[in-house]
Amino acid sequence: MRTIAQILKDSKTIAVVGLSNKPDRASYGVAEYLQQQGYRIIPVNPAYDGQEILGERVYPDLQSAADALAPNGTRIDIVDCFRKSEDIPPLARGAGVGRARGPGGGGGVGWRPPPPTPPP
Numbered sequence: 692m693r694t695i696a697q698i699l700k701d702s703k704t705i706a707v708v709g710l711s712n713k714p715d716r717a718s719y720g721v722a723e724y725l726q727q728q729g730y731r732i733i734p735v736n737p738a739y740d741g742q743e744i745l746g747e748r749v750y751p752d753l754q755s756a757a758d759a760l761a762p763n764g765t766r767i768d769i770v771d772c773f774r775k776s777e778d779i780p781p782l783a784r785g786a787g788v789g790r791a792r793g794p795g796g797g798g799g800v801g802w803r804p805p806p807p808t809p810p811p
Contacts, residue, residue: 702768703731706756708782709773710734712744718773719744725771733760734765753782 707722710732714720722732722745734744737751750756757767772779777810 698769704733704760704765704767705730705769706733706735706753706767706772707771707773708735708753710736710739710744710749711773712739712742715771721771721773731765 694743705725707718707725710718710722714721714723722734725732726745732745732747733756734749735751735753735756736749739749740751748758748759750759751771753767760766766796772782774782789803
């Protein structure tokens with residue numbers, strides 16, 4: 692089984708879903724740090740479609756980003772999501788994340804639903 696360190700070492704391109712253009716937001720700070728570490732970030736946010744954040748074109752969804760990168764032989768290695776937890780499963784299904792490489796070499800989905808809220 693591959694470790695997180697191995698996955699990061701082998702990865703070059705990270706899609707950041709929910710990336711904001713506001714420098715005070717966590718998504719912006721994380722994406723900026725990832726760039727400083729040598730990763731190419733791919734902003735994904737329908738609110739900023741076609742604009743640039745951190746010098747990279749913004750895509751409306753993961754599939755559009757993957758389709759635009761594919762002709763150059765670039766693939767998204769990691770998806771970093773800054774979304775509410777209930778928004779993650781539809782994003783993963785829509786992008787075919789189940790086919791992504793992950794710690795086990797097969798499906799790379801690292802999400803599970805939050806535990807139910809106990810009654811008051």
